[in-house]
Amino acid sequence: MLNSGEVPNLYKAEDKEIILNEIRDINVRNKKPSDPEYCQKTFLENVRNNLHIILCMSPMGNTLRISCRKFSSFLDCCSLNWF
Secondary structure, eight states: OTTTSOOTTOSOHHHHHHHHHHHHHHHHHTTOOOSHHHHHHHHHHHHHHHOOOOOOOOOSTTHHHHHHHHOTHHHHSOOOOOO
């Protein structure tokens, strides 16, 4: 989810079609391509730009270090705020 901005199988087929129709209308107004692939790409870009995840972990012990090694997107796609 951190890398792609997409949660697999989150939307039903009907919901996905409604979303793509809305994005298609926005793309037509903005004079961009309205094919389904481009609409999907536009939707994912919007989600990625507006997605905020707050994950709190204690830096005590090896847990944070091990998690960062397993899931490299913690370091690549996130900003760490130590408090």
